[in-house]
Amino acid sequence: MNNSPYKGFGTRAIHAGLEPDPGTGAVMTPIYQTSTYAQEAPGKHKGYEYSRTHNPTRKALEANLAAIEGGKYGLAFASGLAAIDTLLKTLNPGDEVISTNDLYGGTYRLFVRVYEKFGLRFHFVPMQQLATIEEKITEKTRLIWVETPTNPMLNVIDIEAVAQLAKSKGILLAVDNTFASPYLQQPLKLGADIVMHSATKYIGGHSDLVMGALVVNDDALAEQLYFLQNAAGAVPGPMDCFLALRGIKTLHVRMQRHCENAEKVARFLRSHPKVEKVYWPGFPDHPGHEIAKKQMRAFGGMISFTIKGDNIEEAFRAVSSFKVFTLAESLGGVESLAGHPATMTHASIPREERLKAGLSDSLIRLSVGLEDADDLINDLKQVLQ
Numbered sequence: 001m002n003n004s005p006y007k008g009f010g011t012r013a014i015h016a017g018l019e020p021d022p023g024t025g026a027v028m029t030p031i032y033q034t035s036t037y038a039q040e041a042p043g044k045h046k047g048y049e050y051s052r053t054h055n056p057t058r059k060a061l062e063a064n065l066a067a068i069e070g071g072k073y074g075l076a077f078a079s080g081l082a083a084i085d086t087l088l089k090t091l092n093p094g095d096e097v098i099s100t101n102d103l104y105g106g107t108y109r110l111f112v113r114v115y116e117k118f119g120l121r122f123h124f125v126p127m128q129q130l131a132t133i134e135e136k137i138t139e140k141t142r143l144i145w146v147e148t149p150t151n152p153m154l155n156v157i158d159i160e161a162v163a164q165l166a167k168s169k170g171i172l173l174a175v176d177n178t179f180a181s182p183y184l185q186q187p188l189k190l191g192a193d194i195v196m197h198s199a200t201k202y203i204g205g206h207s208d209l210v211m212g213a214l215v216v217n218d219d220a221l222a223e224q225l226y227f228l229q230n231a232a233g234a235v236p237g238p239m240d241c242f243l244a245l246r247g248i249k250t251l252h253v254r255m256q257r258h259c260e261n262a263e264k265v266a267r268f269l270r271s272h273p274k275v276e277k278v279y280w281p282g283f284p285d286h287p288g289h290e291i292a293k294k295q296m297r298a299f300g301g302m303i304s305f306t307i308k309g310d311n312i313e314e315a316f317r318a319v320s321s322f323k324v325f326t327l328a329e330s331l332g333g334v335e336s337l338a339g340h341p342a343t344m345t346h347a348s349i350p351r352e353e354r355l356k357a358g359l360s361d362s363l364i365r366l367s368v369g370l371e372d373a374d375d376l377i378n379d380l381k382q383v384l385q
């Protein structure tokens with residue numbers, strides 16, 4: 001990496017891991033839409049035998065993912081949850097995991113409804129204070145799971161501080177970096193052991209694929225993960241790998257505009273008389289603002305807010321009357337989306353757990369896209385009228 005000419009983020013996003021196709025010189029990585037590869041004699045091949053194990057399009061993407069996260073090894077999966085699922089398979093029955101209490105609903109569902117059955121134990125705690133994590137550490141704790149900024153409350157967790165704690169106790173730290181994207185935040189540099197992405201979101205960036213990623217530095221952990229990736233087989237197809245590579249080439253440019261637009265929308269919402277509370281880490285009075293400034297390049301494209309009165313019917317009416325925003329699950333695409341977490345992305349978390357994390361029934365989440373900010377603000381104006 002050190003003598004690589006690909007130093008800056010944009011240069012790495014566009015070039016790292018990619019070479020003109022050796023057969024034709026094609027500049028863009030071809031979509032190797034093949035399940036198998038010809039062998040000259042049994043076991044005599046060009047490094048490719050079967051596409052669950054290796055595929056050239058996936059290989060280019062995996063090298064690129066590692067480079068943009070500043071890590072050594074990248075792995076691509078058929079979804080973000082498949083990536084988490086593969087990581088959990090490195091654990092053994094009886095092992096314990098400490099996780100943020102405010103996290104993506106599907107992650108919570110995988111932890112509690114799938115893996116508890118296999119003997120893993122999960123503790124969900126707010127991670128703004130290290131003491132609440134420390135209290136749950138036992139000799140069986142193997143993994144700390146951090147999501148920051150959190151979905152949908154946009155809490156910010158100090159990755160470096162949690163990494164120091166984890167390291168001092170010999171526990172691995174994994175960070176779900178989906179909300180920030182590798183352009184805004186690089187957890188491995190802050191001491192995390194594993195970075196996870198739902199590449200469905202900002203990495204893909206165009207709402208046209210479902211994909212997950214893991215990036216790690218440790219050789220032994222990487223070997224274990226590649227083994228499980230092949231053994232369990234939740235790999236993405238070559239077409240999706242091509243789309244992800246295409247998305248990554250503009251990640252840095254897209255993120256800059258996502259952040260600019262989100263700032264304008266957040267400031268507008270905050271000034272609106274009908275809006276109760278706006279959750280966006282860029283506000284100086286946001287409790288995670290100083291940490292966000294320290295560990296992120298900018299504050300991201302996600303905003304949550306509540307309308308005065310905390311009334312679920314009013315929230316439903318609002319999210320159903322957008323004309324530029326689309327009411328839909330997911331985030332991180334070029335188009336702006338609005339969602340109602342309590343009934344959509346976070347419906348799989350029990351209501352009392354949601355309320356404990358501050359997620360009220362009337363909370364609205366926005367993924368601010370790349371449209372003209374004035375059109376987004378006018379859309380919010382008409383919705384709030």
Ligand SMILES: *Cc1c(COP(=O)(O)O)cnc(C)c1O
Nearest residue numbers: 079080081104151178198200211
């Ligand atoms: C969407 C999402 C996931 C799950 O990823 P999929 O690609 O949908 O499987 C995990 N974490 C966060 C923060 C997400 O937004």
